[in-house]
Amino acid sequence: MNDKMNKKGDIFINKLKEKIKILDVSRMPEEQITITVDRADLPETVRMLYYDMGGWLSTMVPNDERQINGNYTLYYALSMEGGKMSYDDELPAEDKCWITVKAYIPATDPCYPSVTRLVPAAVWYEREAYDMLGLVAEGLPDPRRLVLSDDWPDDLFPMRKDAMEYNYRPDPVDHADEPEYKFLHPEGEGLIDVPLGPLHITSDEPGHFRLYCDGDTIIDADYRLFYQHRGMEKLAENRMSYDQMGFLAERVCGICGYAHATACIEAAERAIDMEIPRRAQAIRIINQEIERLHSHMLNIGLACEVTGNINAFMHIFRIREFSMELAQLVSGGRKTYGNVVVGGMRRDISAKEIRKGLELLQTMETQLKEVWEAVMEDDSQVSRWKGVGILDRQVARDFSAVGPNIRGSGFKRDTRYDHPYDFHDAIEYEVAVEEGCDVYAREWVRYKELLESISIIRQCFEIMPAGSIITNHNKRIIPQAYALANNEAPRGENIHWIQHGSAQKVFRWRCRAATYNNWPSLRFQFRGNTIADAALIVCSMDPCYSCTDRVTVVDVKSKRSKVLTHSDLKKYSQTLKHSPLKDI
């Protein structure tokens, strides 16, 4: 390669070099740049990329590389696409890329300065880094546990390579001795504490919400998730082959599992620069869009059901059945699972199936338009959605929200559009964006995306090239090669990061579900609404409970965050002096 030529991402690196000493630059897949900095420079580097150059925090991977180089490593992966706060605040397509900021943490001194103080979006990742690997983020505002249960032993960090003998498990703590999880509780006159969960009744998923209400109005909220952490990332390490990985990744989610499987397998493929046949790419896209069809219809239906409009819910579910039938046609199962393998696909589509599929798409489109029109004409339904659960644009920017959640707040942020993958370069489609910031806008985004999905599937069916669906290149896994893969799941951008190990096994797999980036902003969406809207707001975010909880107070102006302890708040509300929020 010619060093003189400007390569992708050089503009960012040159700007960074003015202030920060960059130790190393590498490009594993061409558009994924890794820059290594000293751990002391980490917060400033991430901040410059995030706020000054228009990056969004896509994932952060803490890794135990002691057997490779004697250190722990942190990878902050940023998607460089422009701040998007205004219409022209966006990078041109040729400059969009991934920049991963890498820092070594010596094994003898496992700590690093917290990025969260400068970039609030990192808060969840840094908490998880402590839970999983015992890496301490100095100055991280929230000291609570994230993933692991409250009675987990203090000195056991499961993602360390030497941490767990699998015939050894920490003893369960007696129920009476379980430590209490500290919910943030605002003090005040006549506040009711309404616990929602641990099993959320409308989502039927585990998540414990605390709503602090004055009468019917929610003053604040706190939540604890991760009740069903299954330790999948640990399970994958050194144990599973790549043929098994797809099946494991599918089990991350019951609805958008296909997107996870594809992202996981594509991360493995990208790390060794493996091209898959175009036909296989197109089939992967078709399956993902089918998943979006049934997931969005589920969500729109639930958004009606939660407000008591059972009639609309039932009719949307009737139409949803067509998408399940389509899935069965294309993938052989109602849930599109079990199809992705490294190098391509397992199952091809016949011309007969395509013809039947096109008919189904036509039926779905007509009926969907009819039902949506009826829902929109219903003033009582629209008034329940409008102005509810406002996601402030600055909050969305600070926390790197993804999916319909952020597109409903006027950000043109879609990973299919920012970082096109697979067959997407051959397909025409519009990114659905709405400006309302409320539930109404988010449901409109979903409806528009349904029509776009139908159009994408139709285009794939029509222009899909013939040929093989699996590559016969005999590529070998390169130990320690890593890459991230992105795709737009129904709920937003999924990021999977894979580092290969030796012996054709995974060394480190980091799976970041879309909702992981959406949870922290939920608290801001709750405030000022009524209990009647609580379930609706959670529903409009379309949560996947494979995520976590974190609560920080963020001042959107100074972009700094601070966590209030229980006693801080208590003291302040008793005396009303020395506001704990003054200095942030």
Add this chain to the structure above:
Amino acid sequence: MTILFWMIFQVVMIALAAPLFDGIARVLRARLQSRKGPPDFFQTYRDIIKLYKRSRTAPRCAHWFFTYAPFFLYATGAAMLAAMPITYGGLESVGYADIFVLVYLAALLKFVFGVASIDSGNPFAAVGGSREQMIGVFVEPVLIISLLVVMLLAGTSNLVVIQQMVLNGEVGFFMPAYAVASISFLWAMYVESGRNPYDLAEAEQELQEGVLGEYSGSDFGIAQAALILKQFAMIGLFITIFQPWNFGLEHPFLALIVFLVKAGVFYVAAVFIDNFGARYKLLSGFKSNATAALSISVVALVLYIVGV
């Protein structure tokens, strides 16, 4: 003695027949929602019987009030039905069949509902209970003013007398005040029956069944039956005052059948309202609705005062 017999007779008959209309409403609702729904009209009977066979459970923190509330609710609903001069309307005047008796029984029912839900210790039930009282605050003025207009027109609060006067044509829809009052009363009746979009207190998705959240088994079955009875009582009050015509069928038994058919039609037809649209919010959608209904009832009162 005969009157007591007919009172008990009509309560038992309505209590037995009411679940049938609920079953019809459910089948119709399922058809409107393009789903299959219950196999026939008798599903509500099967549900109540099934629930009734189950044992009782109560939260540890609940008191005797919670335990006895379902019976109390059922008894109050039955007492309201007994006060309707359905079968004994033509026999003689009874002091018990009085508008005030009914209004206070309805308020008592609401009170029991609220206290039982707060006593259950479930915060959602408490929110549901407080919503129920808030609904009362909005609905009761409409209810009282509408009934006041009728009472002033008839010069009595005795239902038997009012019913006779309407049947004889002394009071009726030719009086504008009466006609307008019937509109606002119809609204109040629908809200009191606790159906979508006014089912704020029992909102399953918002409050996890709200007031009934902590009831299960036989208690839940009785509470549900009581709620159906209450709905019939509210419809019955409307029919007694505003639609008492029974096509010349004076025999108590035939009158009861006519009443059941009329109430059933109202009960089932309400599906066409409750099936569509989203639930109102207490302080936005519901409040503006209540204000409109209140102004209608005030118009009725003004019409009476100016004497048109």
